[in-house]
Amino acid sequence: MQRRDCLARTVRAIVGGAAALPTLVAGARRLVQAIPGPEIPGRGFAPAPARGPLKVHPANSRYFTDGSGQPVFLTGSHTWAGLQEMGFPPLRPFAWREFLDMLLDHNHNCTKLWIWLQAEGGPWTDGKIQFDPLPYMRTGPGLAMDGKPKFDLTKFNQAFFQRLRSRSVEAGERGIYVCIQLFLPGASEKRGGVCDPWPGHPYNLRNNINGFNGERGGTSTVDLDRPEVRAMQAAYMRKVIDTVNDLDNVLYEAVGEGGRRDWDWWVVEFVHDYEASKGKKHPVGLTGGGAESLQEMLASPADWVGAGWNDGPFKTDPPAWDGRKVSILDTDHIWGHGGTASWAWKSFLRGHNTWLMDPWMPLPGHPCGEVNWMARPGFSSRDLNRREHWTWEPVRMAMGNTRALALRINLMSMEPHDELASTRYCLANPGWEYLVYLPEGDEVTVDLSAVSGDLAVEWMHPVEGTIVRGGSVSGGGKVGFAVPFGGAAILHARKG
């Protein structure tokens, strides 16, 4: 079945069933008021709530814009337990406020809300980790494989959707966008490894009272081609959209690290089509690392894409972005656990938005195979799965610093211009403003041929965010700049 056929069928199916679904958001819609956020020491900019749903900026399609007309550079940490508690029982509440405070402290303006569909287990662990709350009610009769009441797939769990909304609202009040991850086939189902969360999945025949078997025969994965599966998924998406459609600070990630092209695109089009009938439309994205290539994602109906580890040198030398789609690079799809401050800066100067997969709350459970956060050749005691590991704070800080600069420049007119700087990391509005990254510091030659008159120069330390004034420089030719401190640096030169 082709995605267009499936789309028509599932839209019909859920429109019919929609009346039966409780409408959580009725009466709860309100526009987030634009209130100034707290001052962020060392950065000088306070986050402000969104002024409208994001849409691709008409003048610079590398970025979104809200109702202000200004481009919005997105960057921030996200963590697996940002929406649902996860771990071994007794589950401890995730310190959501503390997480928001951390985002604000670091000048972040975007996070992801992970949605886990399974009640128990994960493909990375043989531990019986649990998730709560879940999208579907567990009414019984009868017990599911985890010993708890079976799911009723016709009843959505108010607690889950209330939390989805309240966390989205709270983030929005702090000027933080939330990207709602609609599906996680790679993390809620079996994924090649030895551990299998399918026994905890609500679409497992033994786990619901509806006689619904969503499995592709014997694979422990959801059969994405079957109409009844898509109908079930569509009902769920409809419920998610109903819950948050009125909020401005929302994006969607159709599927974390991809299903397959046909299904991925169906999800994107479904959200587009359903939101078209609602008050607001929000960007929908596809992310790599799964079955789709970057080129396929770029050809898709998605509004944004996130390249995967297999799409090119996105760890060390992310290519200059042409804005065919908005690009949001996520360390999750490039490293898994990992990332560097240099990556954050290179990505920013090459026209990408950025996310850090942050073990602010560690991914729970004892690994059942090789995982990307543990021992690696040369580093046998490696454990990146904790918030205080030395890997993380420099990346968190660097991302916040990229945003601080993004807010100070005329981002709308800035484009990657590798050819203008000898380091080849340059975001510029030639003649007016230049941001240059020097991964190894020392010096850089910048082509200021397009500049008439003088530019004011300042330097930023990429991690500490400290600013060092650099006087002024005359344009009209190539200028060799020297960095006034040791190590990597950012040069910012602009008119007046």
Next chain:
Amino acid sequence: MHRREFLKKTVGSTAAFSACSSLSGRPAPIGILQQVPGYAASPAPAKGPLRVHPDNPRYFTDGSGKAIFLTGAHTWANFQDIGIAPLPRFDWRAYIDMMVKHNHNFMRFWHWLQAAYAPWTDEKMLVDPLPYLRTGPGTAKDGLPKFDLTKFNPAYFDRMRSRITDARDHGIYAAVQLFQSFSEKKGGAPCDPWVAHPYNGANNINGFDGEKPGTGMVDIDRCDVREAQGKYLRRIIDAVNDLDNILYEVINEGGNKDWDWWVVDFMHEQEAKMGKTHPVGLTQNGESVEQMRASPAEWISIGIAAGQFWKTDPPAWDGKKVSVADTDHLWGHGGTPSWAWKCFVRGHNTLLMDSWDPIPGRPCGEENWAARPGYASRDLNRRDHWTWEPVRKAIGNTRALAQRVNLAAMVPHDDLATTKYCLASPGVEYIVYLPEGDEVTVDLTGTSATFGVEWMHPVEGTITAGGSVKGGGKPNFAVPFPGAATLYLRRS
């Protein structure tokens, strides 16, 4: 006249000089091993003159048969005292101690021929001692007695010998700079040391005017000039030929192809008559890299004219000559730890032009150590500027690793590491540099051996053990600390 003709003539004229000086034939020194904290090996004196390693011509070797990686800091006053009156005396002992402490084994031994002034300053920079005696009669332009170009100054050659001997005793090689282009007027530079040059017709009692008319520069194409230079070269050879720890550098950033090659040939032929032969090198000025590689020199130093990438991405070296990458010819004042490591794993030897003793005098024009766009208060011309110590330490660390590997078998292999910085003897040992840390994939497909893994912090030199890894694949190594790193794999 071509260099071969010149050579015949100048060799003939110097034949009248003593066949060997009273200093020749001294016994080789006994090695004095000193423990260097934090480094794997202690400095040891040379075991014979350097010659190009027969198996790995990226490096020299001495009598031991081992490949010798050369690296170190050099500074302008390390031979003659230079400065504004009253002339400061260079603290040689402190300088040598610094080199030993940093695990360096190589310096350029700077030479100045002018009695005063320099192209970069309008102040009266003084130089002492000088190669020629100032006997008079008459007064030179600097107000002191004129030079007698037939009489060499024993103090100059005694100091040359004593300092090189002392360097030898500390395991340090010295590249004796034979000529100095900054002793003459530099094109474009407003300040002129020619007024105090001994070859200035007004400054010597011999009626010798070595100037190319109106240029403030020595006319190196003239036969009589080369004769005078040949005598001077012969005197240097007499002073230090018996020492194992020397190399020669034709001229600091000067000359031209014909004259450069003449000097190289002259040194070769003269030393061939003496007890020992030593490597002679060229530093890039007007010559292209290919011309230097085609020359009779044993080693070369590439200049920035060859491309800015020599600062940031020095190419893998094939060993057609021994390469000594010198920050002096790339930055002037400058350098980074990353450059030191990249050069090392790409098969180059390295030198740091170190402001250990600042270059003296108030600049009379734009200089490469002072203000630059973006850094108005920049002053690299002092030893304690934050630029220097990380580079001093990094080059010492490269040597520490060089001494632990079988360098004679190590070749740059950009293809074996995702960072492209890999010096390896495939299947035996690998040194990989990660300029930005994080991780690197190394191609170990050609071997089934097991390798011990070790990390070095490129500046601090701290070692972190990394367990072991089995060959046969392309393992992806994770760095156990933040920032740049060096990975060392050695077959167990």
